[in-house]
Amino acid sequence: MSEAAPVPKRSNGRDRPEAIVVGAGHNGLVAACYLARAGLRVLVLERNAYVGGAAVSRRLFRGFTYSNCSYVCSLLRTEIIRALDLPSYGLQIIPYEGGCTLMRDGGHLALYDNHDALRREIGRHSRRDAEAYDRFMRDMLRHCRFIKPLLLRAPPDPTTLRPRDLRELLYLGRHFSGLGEERMYDTLRFWTMSCADLLDEYFESEIVKAHLAGSSIIGTALGPRSPGTAYVLLHHYMGSIDGTVGAWGFARGGMGAITQALASALRANGGEIRTEASVDRILTRNGRATGVVLSGGEELHAKIVVSNLDVRRTFLESMDAADLPQEFLAQVRRFKIRGSSGKLNIALDGLPRFPAIPPGAPCIRGDMHVTDTIDMLERAYDDWKEGRWSRRPYIDMLIPTQIDPTMAPPGKHYMSVFVQYCPYHLAEGPWTEERRARFGQTVIDSIAQHSPGFRDLILHAEIRTPWEIEKEVGLTEGNIFQGELTFDQLLFNRPIPGYAQYRSPIRGLYMCGSSTHPGGGVMGAPGANSAAAILRDLRR
Amino acid sequence: MLTETEPHYRQPLLRTRFHERMRAYSQVDSFIPWSGYSTVDVFTSVEQEYFAIRNSASLYDLTPMVKYRVAGPQATRYLDRLLTRSVAKLSPGKVAYAIWCDDRGQLIDDGTVFRIAESEYRLCTAERQLDWLLDSSIGFDVEITEVTADIAALALQGPCSCSVLRAMGLQGVEVLAPFEFKHFVFGAGTAALVSRTGFTGDLGYELWVDPSEAERLWDGLMDAGRVRTIRPVGSRALNIARLEAGFLMPNVDFVSSAHTLRNGTARSALEFGLGWLVDFGKGHFTGRRALLEESRRKPLRRLAGLDVAGTKPAHNALLYSDRAGRRQIGSVTSAAWSPTCKRNLALAMLDAPHFDMGRQVWAEIYVNRELVWQRRMVPARVVERPFFAPARRRATPAGDF
Numbered sequence: 001m002s003e004a005a006p007v008p009k010r011s012n013g014r015d016r017p018e019a020i021v022v023g024a025g026h027n028g029l030v031a032a033c034y035l036a037r038a039g040l041r042v043l044v045l046e047r048n049a050y051v052g053g054a055a056v057s058r059r060l061f062r063g064f065t066y067s068n069c070s071y072v073c074s075l076l077r078t079e080i081i082r083a084l085d086l087p088s089y090g091l092q093i094i095p096y097e098g099g100c101t102l103m104r105d106g107g108h109l110a111l112y113d114n115h116d117a118l119r120r121e122i123g124r125h126s127r128r129d130a131e132a133y134d135r136f137m138r139d140m141l142r143h144c145r146f147i148k149p150l151l152l153r154a155p156p157d158p159t160t161l162r163p164r165d166l167r168e169l170l171y172l173g174r175h176f177s178g179l180g181e182e183r184m185y186d187t188l189r190f191w192t193m194s195c196a197d198l199l200d201e202y203f204e205s206e207i208v209k210a211h212l213a214g215s216s217i218i219g220t221a222l223g224p225r226s227p228g229t230a231y232v233l234l235h236h237y238m239g240s241i242d243g244t245v246g247a248w249g250f251a252r253g254g255m256g257a258i259t260q261a262l263a264s265a266l267r268a269n270g271g272e273i274r275t276e277a278s279v280d281r282i283l284t285r286n287g288r289a290t291g292v293v294l295s296g297g298e299e300l301h302a303k304i305v306v307s308n309l310d311v312r313r314t315f316l317e318s319m320d321a322a323d324l325p326q327e328f329l330a331q332v333r334r335f336k337i338r339g340s341s342g343k344l345n346i347a348l349d350g351l352p353r354f355p356a357i358p359p360g361a362p363c364i365r366g367d368m369h370v371t372d373t374i375d376m377l378e379r380a381y382d383d384w385k386e387g388r389w390s391r392r393p394y395i396d397m398l399i400p401t402q403i404d405p406t407m408a409p410p411g412k413h414y415m416s417v418f419v420q421y422c423p424y425h426l427a428e429g430p431w432t433e434e435r436r437a438r439f440g441q442t443v444i445d446s447i448a449q450h451s452p453g454f455r456d457l458i459l460h461a462e463i464r465t466p467w468e469i470e471k472e473v474g475l476t477e478g479n480i481f482q483g484e485l486t487f488d489q490l491l492f493n494r495p496i497p498g499y500a501q502y503r504s505p506i507r508g509l510y511m512c513g514s515s516t517h518p519g520g521g522v523m524g525a526p527g528a529n530s531a532a533a534i535l536r537d538l539r540r
Numbered sequence: 541m542l543t544e545t546e547p548h549y550r551q552p553l554l555r556t557r558f559h560e561r562m563r564a565y566s567q568v569d570s571f572i573p574w575s576g577y578s579t580v581d582v583f584t585s586v587e588q589e590y591f592a593i594r595n596s597a598s599l600y601d602l603t604p605m606v607k608y609r610v611a612g613p614q615a616t617r618y619l620d621r622l623l624t625r626s627v628a629k630l631s632p633g634k635v636a637y638a639i640w641c642d643d644r645g646q647l648i649d650d651g652t653v654f655r656i657a658e659s660e661y662r663l664c665t666a667e668r669q670l671d672w673l674l675d676s677s678i679g680f681d682v683e684i685t686e687v688t689a690d691i692a693a694l695a696l697q698g699p700c701s702c703s704v705l706r707a708m709g710l711q712g713v714e715v716l717a718p719f720e721f722k723h724f725v726f727g728a729g730t731a732a733l734v735s736r737t738g739f740t741g742d743l744g745y746e747l748w749v750d751p752s753e754a755e756r757l758w759d760g761l762m763d764a765g766r767v768r769t770i771r772p773v774g775s776r777a778l779n780i781a782r783l784e785a786g787f788l789m790p791n792v793d794f795v796s797s798a799h800t801l802r803n804g805t806a807r808s809a810l811e812f813g814l815g816w817l818v819d820f821g822k823g824h825f826t827g828r829r830a831l832l833e834e835s836r837r838k839p840l841r842r843l844a845g846l847d848v849a850g851t852k853p854a855h856n857a858l859l860y861s862d863r864a865g866r867r868q869i870g871s872v873t874s875a876a877w878s879p880t881c882k883r884n885l886a887l888a889m890l891d892a893p894h895f896d897m898g899r900q901v902w903a904e905i906y907v908n909r910e911l912v913w914q915r916r917m918v919p920a921r922v923v924e925r926p927f928f929a930p931a932r933r934r935a936t937p938a939g940d941f
Contacts, residue, residue: 135672
């Protein structure tokens, strides 16, 4: 399983690193691990006092551990988990079952793992949709089967004649034509259509559509009726846990367990991590990367610099415009990376009560929502366009402590609440403490409408707007995917046409964040693909 | 029909109205899911149950079979467009085995269609597919309702099945011809629709009643059949009988094209040798163009019946054209030792031309010798289906045994 990689001689401090990775997010750490395994001296620099980026577990309130940013796991590639042997460094991913949407009229729709329970549950809302659901999932799985092999490959550049690109294009072409005629049509339609249009092809029930549509707008400044959102939906289906495609789960100990395991794997392979080391500038000379300068003025030199930062932060904020080509920079400025989501992490004195959920139904252990029509979701997006947070936001709330015993004292619970939409730029003025508190109140009110006594259970709440997420994690506008997952920004156009293979206009400077193919979610694929590109350039 | 003690998230499987009776009869407590219901796999012993089907009379709970009511002025037109065979030719009181396909001629499902009245049908299917049936109904004046839970059904199969029905008081049931049905009243006024149909290839009937009459039907049959050693049978025994009869089992011998994920795994109706169910002369039906085109080409593969040497059933065996196993030409979908034919039977999907009658192929079979596993290459011959077809299954009037 884990190939024994040669452990390089430990850097004695005078040894210059061969590669500097800027940012200890999951992709930075994955890239660093692969480089260290190949024998490179790797130094990872992290601005915060802790590693993890947006995959962190922090203790902000006594006895509670929060998954402060990302909160559930599915997309992390099994190939990476195995290659880096992350389970031996403590990573454990536990699937959770189903989920539900609580309706304004007191009803609910739940999803269950058991096929017959699920059919009967959907059948309560529409007998027809109960059976259409199988067709929907079949088509989702068909699309997943097409996309999965492309995740751990650098997208080929269709404009060059380099043998590698031709080979990869040929692979892509064969793969595509292997779909069969009808599915080729479907694939193109699917990559460009709206989620609402997609769901209308299968379902008649509003609540079924509303429940499924949630994943199509997460992290994206688009509404369910915007073209391109069908793909975002698929993006959330293409992960798997233990062979179950589309399954989601919890990392035991919170999402930080993933980056902690990666950090341990990195150290075991001889890599080094420096925290509280904020990179001020990436240094270049004659079109080549030479190292970085930290905010304190310290210069660190290496021939290879790998940026885990998003593409805007890398090239607009960490580099001198004079070092970069104009058209490239113009495209970086145009890269869509709009903030659309916030997050609440709540410490609860006990398990909240949701009267709509029948007693004993396991759906309370999954993802819970309160948006019961596509229109309600679209209205929530309308608020974002007007520059305010949704008055009736889409929320994705989970209580992982029902499954994970490590995150709260016994009998107490941690609730993770992802919120959309929440703008980075408020029409009423800049984000302030007062506005942040009002945003938090809107979310808590939405939950309390479905959970009597909810407010009384709250012991502590961390309220995060796009502005906080940017400030703390460094994601531009707090965009969780480091750039939106729309077709104009995917495959060989991600992040910038001509620069989709993890390289940049500066030799020796590479990108490894979610801004690159195949995009966001705690997937690790950008980090792994980036390391593969670097090692190819080094002929290692 | 659904006897529900717990909500679906605690007890996903429904129980049929025969459940209590079956539970009382079950000795090995072996229940399995079928189409959302809990049904019996084995009551006592597969062998004994199998021989009730072939030697005396057997009872099998058919309730979970998915049933749709298709009714309305254009019900016939609708079904003629949906199914590959002619429904207009089916007169009221008759049943037909039927298949249906998608636009590409790939098999979605098989089932039976009952013409209950001039413009009312019952469609019995293996899979739930209300969305497909409703989508297909756009433009037709027809109403489609799932009635699975509204009807309780038992299959009474075996050489003594007719005499059991007569003993129960069904006057004149012996003149019912295969694929005919008729309404009967027995006992203290219990009404049943009785069709001469079944999944065993033997003399047999299926009885359809209102769920409130279910236990009365069960008790009536068990009482009337006692002197004929009637016994309830589970799915495992039935599966041997259906293989002997050469019938296809959904999700075993074929996967509905509505469920296939991989390109090239869906199979056309013609590949199952079901061309006799396709009526190109009746006008348009879904899949017609594709099937017509395919019928003009040489078939690439076809389902075939195999007589396998030895006694070890060739479950899931890969099939080769040569003993050395260099060229794979297909695989087995169903296999069983036939206690009646005393032959080792299999259904297999075979590449052209290996499905031609009389050809020999080689089956790769793994045998377990007290956990010492051995690989055997066993010859098998393509033979006619059905493997077992007694004259009594067609004889009208039906015999006593």
